[in-house]
Amino acid sequence: MDLLDNLALGFSVALSLQNVFYCFVGALLGTLIGVLPGLGPVATIAMLLPLTFGLPPVSALIMLAGIYYGAQYGGSTTAILINLPGESSSVVTAIDGHQMARKGRAGAALATAALGSFFAGSVATLLLALFAPPLANLALQFGPPEYFSLMVLGLIASVTLASGSVVKAIAMIVLGLILGLSGQDIYTGTPRFTFDMQELSDGFDFVALAMGMFGISEIIRNLEDEHQRSLVAAKVKSLMLTKEEFKRIIAPVLRGTVIGSFLGILPGGGAMLSSFASYSIEKKISKYPREFGRGAIEGVAGPESANNAGAQTSFIPMLTLGIPSNPVMALMIGALIIQGITPGPNVVTEKPDLFWGVIASMWVGNFMLVLLNLPLIGMWVRLLTVPYHVMFPAIIAFCCIGVYSVNNNTFDVYTMALFGLLGYALVKLDCEPAPLLLGFVIGPMLEEYLRRAMLISRGDPTVFVTRPISAVLLLLALAALVVVLLPSVQKGREEAFKE
Amino acid sequence: MKTIINSRDVLSGLLFIALGLLFGWQTQDLPMGTAVRMGPGYFPLVLSGLLGLLGLIILINGLRFPGEMPSGIAWRAVLIITGAVVFFGFGVRPLGFLPALGISVFVSALASRLFTFRTALLNTAVMVVFAWAVFIKGLGLPLPLLGPWLGGY
Numbered sequence: 001m002d003l004l005d006n007l008a009l010g011f012s013v014a015l016s017l018q019n020v021f022y023c024f025v026g027a028l029l030g031t032l033i034g035v036l037p038g039l040g041p042v043a044t045i046a047m048l049l050p051l052t053f054g055l056p057p058v059s060a061l062i063m064l065a066g067i068y069y070g071a072q073y074g075g076s077t078t079a080i081l082i083n084l085p086g087e088s089s090s091v092v093t094a095i096d097g098h099q100m101a102r103k104g105r106a107g108a109a110l111a112t113a114a115l116g117s118f119f120a121g122s123v124a125t126l127l128l129a130l131f132a133p134p135l136a137n138l139a140l141q142f143g144p145p146e147y148f149s150l151m152v153l154g155l156i157a158s159v160t161l162a163s164g165s166v167v168k169a170i171a172m173i174v175l176g177l178i179l180g181l182s183g184q185d186i187y188t189g190t191p192r193f194t195f196d197m198q199e200l201s202d203g204f205d206f207v208a209l210a211m212g213m214f215g216i217s218e219i220i221r222n223l224e225d226e227h228q229r230s231l232v233a234a235k236v237k238s239l240m241l242t243k244e245e246f247k248r249i250i251a252p253v254l255r256g257t258v259i260g261s262f263l264g265i266l267p268g269g270g271a272m273l274s275s276f277a278s279y280s281i282e283k284k285i286s287k288y289p290r291e292f293g294r295g296a297i298e299g300v301a302g303p304e305s306a307n308n309a310g311a312q313t314s315f316i317p318m319l320t321l322g323i324p325s326n327p328v329m330a331l332m333i334g335a336l337i338i339q340g341i342t343p344g345p346n347v348v349t350e351k352p353d354l355f356w357g358v359i360a361s362m363w364v365g366n367f368m369l370v371l372l373n374l375p376l377i378g379m380w381v382r383l384l385t386v387p388y389h390v391m392f393p394a395i396i397a398f399c400c401i402g403v404y405s406v407n408n409n410t411f412d413v414y415t416m417a418l419f420g421l422l423g424y425a426l427v428k429l430d431c432e433p434a435p436l437l438l439g440f441v442i443g444p445m446l447e448e449y450l451r452r453a454m455l456i457s458r459g460d461p462t463v464f465v466t467r468p469i470s471a472v473l474l475l476l477a478l479a480a481l482v483v484v485l486l487p488s489v490q491k492g493r494e495e496a497f498k499e
Numbered sequence: 500m501k502t503i504i505n506s507r508d509v510l511s512g513l514l515f516i517a518l519g520l521l522f523g524w525q526t527q528d529l530p531m532g533t534a535v536r537m538g539p540g541y542f543p544l545v546l547s548g549l550l551g552l553l554g555l556i557i558l559i560n561g562l563r564f565p566g567e568m569p570s571g572i573a574w575r576a577v578l579i580i581t582g583a584v585v586f587f588g589f590g591v592r593p594l595g596f597l598p599a600l601g602i603s604v605f606v607s608a609l610a611s612r613l614f615t616f617r618t619a620l621l622n623t624a625v626m627v628v629f630a631w632a633v634f635i636k637g638l639g640l641p642l643p644l645l646g647p648w649l650g651g652y
Contacts, residue, residue, distance in 0.1 A: 051638070165508075167560070171515045171553040178522050178546050185539035192539055193525055216580060223576035226612050389611035390622055393604045396580065397626050400587040400603060405640050413588030417581050424577065428569040429511035447542045459535030 007129060010356030014364050019062050019357065022055070026063035027365045027372060030070020034087055035078050035380045037388075039395060041071040041087070043218060045331045046210035047398050049338070050406045057339040058354050062361040064335060068328050069121065069311045069362065072271055073369045076113045076304055077380055081106060081236070084384070089271035089307040092279040096292065096299030103295050107239040110377065112249050112297055113304040114370050120257040120305035121366035124312035127261055128319075128359050132348065136320040139345035144452035145463050149473035151446050154323045156477040157266060158438055160484040169435045172426070176439020179204055181447060199411035206334045208403050208412045209440060212419025213433045214327070215399045219392050220424045226389065236377055245297050252282050252302035259302075260309030265316050266325065274310030275303035312362060319355060320345055323442070327434045330441040505566025512558025519551030576610040583607035595646035596635075601627045 183203025532538025
């Protein structure tokens, strides 16, 4: 069977000594930043990008992926023990997880989170292995018009699933697209948006932009409202679940896995949305609705499975189509491009070791996380006693070193400072920075496919609607936009995100 | 602060319009080409126009509904953090990697209201030693430890 051969190839890559090491480093770092509030996977991956340039592409991607799903595990640990979600995706875990901890069931909550995550991670990895290759095959038949429409759909969908104003988010995408076009025009070499600066002849530096927008501006935002954390961590007694608890988590884990796997594939989906969706569903259909908010174990099992499944399946569009569905995937694509690999359907056939190696490493990584997390809980909790005002100067130091070491160029450092300021200003104006990063990565590709499509069609713009696949994709984008702009949906959407 | 107009929308609308105009103006000297053979300026101009249009929609929306001014801006952090990053860029060549890093770490620590001299100094020392061990010794980044201003090379 093909699948087995491919998985065997994947595991042979993922289980090489070097890659196991980088997988471990990634998972460990991910857990670490997942535990620490105020430092997310986007900023961390941006900081570590320069360090991965020297690694082979497989190892680089394995480590970066480890950081992403590791963060989901770490975030839930602190959410349960001290009611302090380390990541946005574990916000809902804190609600019932911490209540369980206060009732002396901290160990059970942690074990539920770990088991649910591991199960969901394994299923999502299998889904990735099953569905990614056919999807890539389908995408191989896409011409420029289909790619253009697919990217439009991806960008629009990422907006409709995000929180906040839709128009602002679209404006952020467009701004990102424009910034992505800076540098030399691919066909003529004409400099564009360089403001007559030699340093901008290759465009804005990706690492500097990402670190400024997600690292520096995040630090400034965290410094707005400082207070001494007083932490009382719940004691962890036994990690064992009772027979009844075990029975109660089976269905939520399965449902969470399905919800997360599905929402993760959608552009703009991923871990956070999955956990929110799972929690509200569990709450609605539970046999014990009154327990929710007071320590219902389903409220931990569902969202924790969902966020891990979502984190994993959001790799599908990235690996098969070369389209990022969230900022973390945008960074992964950036990492691949820097490594000289063009992300897209060709990766599956041309770099099978990369593709299957990364997939297999996810399962290896998830397994490591279970082993890593449960025994080390005490250490993670102690880490939280490091106050933020001691931590953030170190983050700034890492950002400075990281961005400077890419090209040994001080201009990139100033670029980072500029985007830090811009990012903070935009956040204060209720404009989320994530769509901008997606636009920045997609900008050059979008333009290339548009120009190629118009060349093929001899300037006839109807090519996007007369080719069936392209037309369907554009219709879906339009439908998503219309639905989200309907007043009734908009109201419900605001309420959903408030919860 | 409640105002009659939605200031966050108005401000962001104006910002997007300004950026749309700025980038649109920058495409002035670029060959447009035709729809069949798009020149380097075609798509950028379309996007700049779109950005301006979206800015206008946001602005008009902001004028229609009441909203709030942006509040709680951490001016101190904005100035100090940006300053620390810019200083690193400025100092890394003339002063050298480690002195520039040390000063940037110390300065950025000032951005916190919980700043104490002792922890900041300790933090700086730890970061300098750590950066030396990891980036210079461990990863072998070719960065001059001391710059010409401090008697280095």
